[in-house]
Amino acid sequence: MARRRQAVTIKHVAADAGVSLQTVSRVINNEPNVRPEMKQRVQGAIDRLGYVPSIAAQRMSGSRSYLILALNDRDRTIADWRARQGTDWVDQMLLGGMLMCAEHGYRMIFELVDTHSDHIEREILGAIAALQPDGIILTPPHSDNPQIVSFLAKQNIPFARIGSHENGFGIPVSMDDHGSARMATEYLLGRGHRRVGFIAGSPEYNLSGWRVDGWKAAMATAGLPTDGLLAEGDFSYSSGESAARQLLESMNRPTAIVASNDQMALATLEVARSLGLDVPGQLSVISFDNTPLVHFTQPPLTAIDQPIASTTSKAVELIIAAHKGEARPEALTVITADLVERGSVADCIDRLGG
Structure with a gap:
């Protein structure tokens, strides 16, 4: 039976290099005030022994846990x-x-x-x-x-x-939840939609409000009303069902809906089917998240791809x-999202005469 190879530790490195454990730790952590020749000795021992620094060894300096x-x-x-x-x-x-x-x-x-x-x-x-x-x-x-x-x-x-x-x-x-919701809404407006509904996420999340604001901003810029086009959800599938039914059974039925996550978008597709509405022929749908699920829906969902x-x-x-002591950014760091086009959006032919 083959003998299990003994793990190389920081003690082995120190012994091989002829230095203290603290010196090895300082080299591993790339700390200042270590002489170049000392770094070379320690690195040579590390290379010879095949040592891989552990978190425990890195912590020895007491400054970082990594x-x-x-x-x-x-x-x-x-x-x-x-x-x-x-x-x-x-x-x-x-x-x-x-x-x-x-x-x-x-x-x-x-x-x-x-x-x-x-x-x-x-x-x-x-x-x-x-x-x-x-x-x-x-x-x-x-x-x-x-x-x-x-x-x-x-x-x-x-x-x-x-x-x-x-x-x-x-x-x-x-x-950039505000900007992402605005982008999705403007995309639908550019495809000829004028009644764009929105299904909001849980009010417990501030981002839910920012997405609603982005939708409203795009609609306002286009001079379009939002009355009766907002439904509240909580990011769950069941809440998406209720919200989609509220919008799609109303007298002012939207021709397009932006849902605040994929679960609620999937629910919107199912409600549309139950009401005999073709997607995207009679209803266009855009989702947030772009999880793997939306690739396999029928039709595949156009979605905001959150970064x-x-x-x-x-x-x-x-x-x-x-x-490391570097100054934090003075301004908010924003990572922008992309919109991935698939088959759930079509140019609007407004059958309701709005």
């Missing part, structure tokens, strides 16, 4: 997992965050936190004590939760707030810069 902690909404994430509906938000967040972390020698840890918990501060403090992260990423709705934000502001840890516009505590990084991976990547980059 961990970024990302906090996501517990209830909604678990609900999506249990419903087997996918969590593309989480997938894209990890994609962008982990790749950027890897470029800088960091690791990303993903934790679920209940924004409604009476013990939210205790939960976060426990994670901080256990992991000692160099920075924290907040995602909606945590990013605009005043209790969480004010608590983190006292912890002396850089943190980024994805989906937030408030340039106070933390580092806000926006995906979740790019936004998380930028958040990691800004956190690492802040931990």
Whole structure:
């Protein structure tokens, strides 16, 4: 039976190079005040032994943990997992965050936190004590939760707030929800639609309001009314069904609908079918998110492709810069979205004579 190879540790590197553990740690962490010849000796030992620095070794200097902690909404994430509906938000967040972390020698840890918990501060403090992260990423709705934000502001840890516009505590990084909703609406207006309905997301998320504002702004610029064309959802499929039925059974039925996420857009397609409405012949639909599901609907959904991976990547980059003492951006960092055209939008032939 083959003998298992002993793992190479920082102690082996120090012994091989004839230096202290602290010196090896300083070289690994690329700290100043290490003589070039000493760096060369340590690097030579690392190369000879095939040593891969561990987080524990990197922490020896006491200045960095090389961990970024990302906090996501517990209830909604678990609900999506249990419903087997996918969590593309989480997938894209990890994609962008982990790749950027890897470029800088960091690791990303993903934790679920209940924004409604009476013990939210205790939960976060426990994670901080256990992991000692160099920075924290907040995602909606945590990013605009005043209790969480004010608590983190006292912890002396850089943190980024994805989906937030408030340039106070933390580092806000926006995906331009207002501009994305406006872009989707203007695209429909450009295709001849004049009654463009909108299904809003949960009011618990500030971004829901920004998307509504973007839709309203596009309609106002075109001189078009929005009365009776807004329906409230909460990002769930069932709420999308109710909202779509409210819009499509009204006397002022829209010829197009922008839904604030893919689940509610899928529900809109189903309600349209139940009412005998052809998509896109009689109803055009645009969604937010652009998760894998929308590629396989009939017809495939035109969608706002939210730059979740790019936004998380930028958040990691800004956190690492802040931990190094670099000045944070004075202006809001905005990552713009794209609109992906598929088969759910057609030029409008207004059968209702509006």
